[in-house]
Amino acid sequence: MKTIRTVVVEDEAVTSRNLIHLLGEIAHDIDIVSALSTVEEATTWFAGNENMYDLIFMDIRLADGLSFDIFKRIAIDKPVIFVTAYNDYAITAFRNNGIDYILKPFDEEEIANAVNKYKRWMGSATPHVLPVFADLAAQIGNLSKSYKKSFLIHYRDKLIPVETAKISWFYTANEIVYARTDDDRQFVMDFTMEQLEQQLEPDTFFRANRQFLINRRAITEVEFYFNGRLLVKVKPIAEMQILISKARVPEFKKWMNT
Incomplete structure (x- = not known):
């Protein structure tokens, strides 16, 4: 063979x-x-x-x-x-x-x-x-899809429904994906970042970099950073910096202006 x-x-x-x-x-x-x-x-x-x-x-x-x-x-x-x-x-x-x-x-x-x-x-x-x-x-023609309005998340010994609109941002660390809600709760997700991108409304969520997917509503301000990059500030405050690469700055600005 x-x-x-x-x-x-x-x-x-x-x-x-x-x-x-x-x-x-x-x-x-x-x-x-x-x-x-x-x-x-x-x-x-x-x-x-x-x-x-x-x-x-x-x-x-x-x-x-x-x-x-x-x-x-x-x-x-x-x-x-x-x-x-x-x-x-x-x-x-x-x-x-x-x-x-x-x-x-x-x-x-x-x-x-x-x-x-x-x-x-x-x-x-x-x-x-x-x-x-x-x-x-x-x-x-068969590729159209709807976007998730909520996630059923395992938390301790329970299943908790979390509305997508209340998730401020997702981030990944050590191949584990987390969600941070607007009331500053954190949950482990059973999806990769790319799987989440496929399920989230692109007008609402933006893949800032390999580590972060951010909700438009969570952005409080954007600062100019070194080498043409942008530093995005969010609420709740992220422990790590959320940076937009120089190559993706135009795409991010277009997304923010829609």
Whole structure:
């Protein structure tokens, strides 16, 4: 049996491990040849290993930019299955070798279906031809979703309903995600930050950086910081600084002005 040499490009360590585990469970002919986490790392790896892989599972929003930037820097002619928390980039994904587009949080069935689609594509008479846009556009039409209005959170020996609107910010530390409410209570969440992004209203919550997701209502002021960054002050006060990188300042300002 010919193995499918697969590369995973994902900047969330927990999500990357989960995806690799699922691939190993559902497809024994998949061989993970590399796990990458940034645009820079992926660009370098793909440039030097063009004949070392067959398939890519790729997140779209990485720590240092969008994964589409990789395609702008180097030529990649292998198929890509995009796994992301965002449905905004579907058309662009399909223009960059995309054969499937899976929204997080994903499950085993979705990953299995994507792998099977790749196998059918490879078994076709013209595997070098990427799927037609009509079929992919139909998939986009099914990506609409509603956003969570509350979370049922485990707290000590209880389940506590917490309204999303009352959560001031989420943050992650040591691969654990916490929620801080406007009355200064803290809860452990059973989601990764990317899973939360997928479930939260984007007009209300903004991913400030890898550690923080902030509620617009919690922001008290924004200060200019070193190297073109912004320092966001929130209430309740966060123990760590919430910094917006220089590259994301325009996006943050646009979000704040809507």
